[in-house]
Amino acid sequence: MMCGITGTPGTGKSTVADELARRGHRVVHISDVVQPYVLGKDPERDTQIIDTDRMVDEFVPFDGFVEGHFAHLLPCDRIVVLRLRPDKLAARLAARGYSPDKIGENRDAEALDVCLIE
Template sequence: MIIAVSGTPGVGKTTVSKLLSERLGYEYVSVKDFALMKGIGEPVGEEVEIDVDALAREVRAEFSGKNVVIDGHLSHLVLADVVVVLRLHPKVVAERLKSRGYSHQKLAENVEAELIDVILVEALEENESVLEVDTTGKTPEEIVDEILELLEKGMKKRVGVVDWTGAYDDVLQYLMLGGD
């Protein structure tokens, strides 16, 4: 089974993915590391630009029929048996990214993406089985327990779990309004 764990930067993908793969006994795969190893990703500054179509092909070729947890904010764009989209209150995302030294522009882009469900919408466009999980105020263990419970129930789709429209005022200071 291929499980893709995706979400906006700062939601806890890597921590949750590693714990989930450990609990399931699955191989852990970082999208960034995999793309670099396969020559389909190129370092640009501190980020890695990845050919998403090539990523999808390589993941299918390498992991079809295997048990893996694929971690990365592009993992929802590969063909997976289930995509878990982690969500986190946009203000917490902003605070985490700020502490990581993100530029104001990158911070604003990611806060806006979380606010308006960008990853979730893309995941739904690409995959049949999408499970949305709100990580706000939960430990990694609680999040993994929730994911495992959803998988054990055979749930194929769970979306609409979060609605950040009420969070707009909380994150206004982090957004780039008026083309700043």
């Protein structure tokens, strides 16, 4: 069974996934396997453009956990959506050096349940 761990950037996905790996579970971080699917960079939004359709089509399910903010698009048997209050999320992203626009975009996405709805 493959379980996806998803959520807005900054909600704790990597922390949870690293703890699962420490406990002996197989964990794949999308950030470690996404490079072949990067189409370019969107400088206005300060993000990479990913061919998620191709990645989903080519992703081979496995027993374990897949972590990343679009893990919910993969063929998972179960999905865990991590959440965080938007004000706390904004503080975490600011501490990471995110731009004010990027913080606002992610704060709004969290407030509007974007990952949960997808």
